[in-house]
Amino acid sequence: MKQSFVYILKCSDNSYYTGVTSNLSKRLIEHRTGKHKDSYTFNRRPIDLVFYAEFTDINLAIQTEKQIKKWSRVKKEALINGEFEKLPNLAKKSFNR
Secondary structure, eight states: OOOEEEEEEEOTTSOEEEEEESOHHHHHHHHHHTOOTTSTTGGGOSOEEEEEEEESOHHHHHHHHHHHHTSOHHHHHHHHTTOGGGGGGOOSSOOOO
């Protein structure tokens, strides 16, 4: 089975970029060298790989990437830090009451 990866990069402006790829090392080189001038990370280099997960089902990888992209910064950082027990309780957004 072909492997797929969901990954999170920390950019030089401290923002996070989440992506999916079938070749993580190649994709990291593309981000680091600025291969795609219109990409989110192009003007936010240098970047650091801070998280990745391996999948055997590309559809599940794509679904996971889309899910993580909707998460708050705090929830992404809990994932990055391996604080999995915190994930269910971290809301996507905070609401003023």
